[in-house]
Amino acid sequence: MEQKPKKIKKPRGKAQLIEGKCIACGARCQMSCPVDAIEMNDKEEPIIETGKCIGCSKCVKACPADALEMFFTPEEQALLKEIESQGGVADVVEESEPEGSGSAAAGGAEANIALWKGVWVYIEQFEGHAHDVSWELLGKARVLADDLGVELAAFVLGDNVKHLAQEAFGYGADKAYCMESPILKHYRTESYLRGTVALVNKYKPEILLMGATGLGRDLAGAVATDLKTGLTADCTQLDIDKKMRILEQTRPAFGGNIMATILTETRRPQMASVRPHVMPKPEFKQGQSGILIDEPFTMQEDDIAAKVIEIIKASQEKSVNINAAKILVSGGRGMLSRENFDKLQELADLIGGVVSGSRCAFDEGWIEHARQVGQTGKTVHPKLYIACAISGAIQHLVGMQDSEYIIAINKDKNAPIFEVAHLGIVGDVFEIIPDLIEKIKQSGAKIVE
Numbered sequence: 001m002e003q004k005p006k007k008i009k010k011p012r013g014k015a016q017l018i019e020g021k022c023i024a025c026g027a028r029c030q031m032s033c034p035v036d037a038i039e040m041n042d043k044e045e046p047i048i049e050t051g052k053c054i055g056c057s058k059c060v061k062a063c064p065a066d067a068l069e070m071f072f073t074p075e076e077q078a079l080l081k082e083i084e085s086q087g088g089v090a091d092v093v094e095e096s097e098p099e100g101s102g103s104a105a106a107g108g109a110e111a112n113i114a115l116w117k118g119v120w121v122y123i124e125q126f127e128g129h130a131h132d133v134s135w136e137l138l139g140k141a142r143v144l145a146d147d148l149g150v151e152l153a154a155f156v157l158g159d160n161v162k163h164l165a166q167e168a169f170g171y172g173a174d175k176a177y178c179m180e181s182p183i184l185k186h187y188r189t190e191s192y193l194r195g196t197v198a199l200v201n202k203y204k205p206e207i208l209l210m211g212a213t214g215l216g217r218d219l220a221g222a223v224a225t226d227l228k229t230g231l232t233a234d235c236t237q238l239d240i241d242k243k244m245r246i247l248e249q250t251r252p253a254f255g256g257n258i259m260a261t262i263l264t265e266t267r268r269p270q271m272a273s274v275r276p277h278v279m280p281k282p283e284f285k286q287g288q289s290g291i292l293i294d295e296p297f298t299m300q301e302d303d304i305a306a307k308v309i310e311i312i313k314a315s316q317e318k319s320v321n322i323n324a325a326k327i328l329v330s331g332g333r334g335m336l337s338r339e340n341f342d343k344l345q346e347l348a349d350l351i352g353g354v355v356s357g358s359r360c361a362f363d364e365g366w367i368e369h370a371r372q373v374g375q376t377g378k379t380v381h382p383k384l385y386i387a388c389a390i391s392g393a394i395q396h397l398v399g400m401q402d403s404e405y406i407i408a409i410n411k412d413k414n415a416p417i418f419e420v421a422h423l424g425i426v427g428d429v430f431e432i433i434p435d436l437i438e439k440i441k442q443s444g445a446k447i448v449e
Helices: 026-033 057-062 074-085 133-148 162-170 189-203 214-227 341-351 359-363 396-400 431-442
Strands: 006-011 016-017 038-040 046-048 068-071 092-094 121-122 152-158 175-180 209-210 231-235 237-241 246-253 258-263 270-274 289-297 327-330 354-355 386-387 406-411 423-426
Touching: 006 074, 016 038, 016 046, 026 038, 026 057, 057 068, 074 270, 074 431, 121 133, 133 152, 133 209, 152 162, 152 189, 162 175, 162 289, 175 189, 189 214, 209 214, 214 270, 214 289, 231 246, 231 359, 246 270, 246 396, 327 341, 327 406, 341 354, 341 386, 406 431
Parallel strands: 006 092, 121 152, 121 209, 152 175, 175 289, 209 270, 231 270, 327 354, 327 386, 386 406, 406 423
Antiparallel strands: 016 068, 038 046, 237 246, 246 258
């Protein structure tokens, strides 16, 4: 009887740092480790716990400076030579990485990052109608998913909301997850939190995006806390660092004086919220299809402390929606008084526009909050934005800089508003606006959309 060759387990060795080569790249080795065997010291150099290391060499491959190597004991080197003498891998038994090794089963906060794939967008809905910010996020998420080479998925919770999951395909989603139950008919933090966390823990998306609406802010914060992951709120830009495969989350910081880009390097999912109308809404493509997955919701009504007794809708008769305006005439601190806004209203009435203003105008009581444009107000995308006596602080610019055409009037030629304006007029707004109103009245000109 022919004797089978002896099978030998191939040694995997242990990772070790090569002295003096670490460049403190931002803990890429730590992020790549599936068993949390790497900690970083004060110099941002890796400390490898050899008792945990399984020799997978992922950290070695992730290091951009070749500062890590695999170390083999003399006994392991002898085994490697014996394996080589048998012809390589034919009769070698590899030690496999334990399934769910390390903290992968511990939840989003400390999971094996390599297991988390895909970009997800939460479809916010009320009474079966999706909020526009959901579709806006899908447009941007499509770009992010393509940059990463992964699937784009939407997920929706509610009662009788499957049509929204289907609609998500028309806005670019490859896949949609739908969790339906009469208990989810009305939003409650506890029920929507449990449903969202169950989906995330089961399917492990690497990026999770939500709208920075009242509901979205409440849910996003609760989900991030439960998963022990990071959340960057009110982002104005999202990009992918293709080398590190990390989401770059940009938002105003320090009162809006700077733009900060935030990375979630060691936790998954990477979570960000974005205000409505910050991202352009993609064109809906009729007839698009994708994979629809129904997920059960297992909570019972008795498990939820909060109850919805009645929903009273606020009257919208006198409300102002500057988001929907195609023309905005906006005033700032330089308007000096509430009475001077009457001239802006006269101009707006002539050209079919709506009056809005900066944070300073709101703080002074010249406009109501519903008309405020900027970081602490609303983000707008009108066809025409006329900025009157607005200097152009970054808090204001983030709310209007994507307008199709911007006209700025300011007596300070160095005002930051001119950096984003398509047409700048240097002069006294109290002379220019009355002249402009008179010229329009004389010419009988009308704005053609």
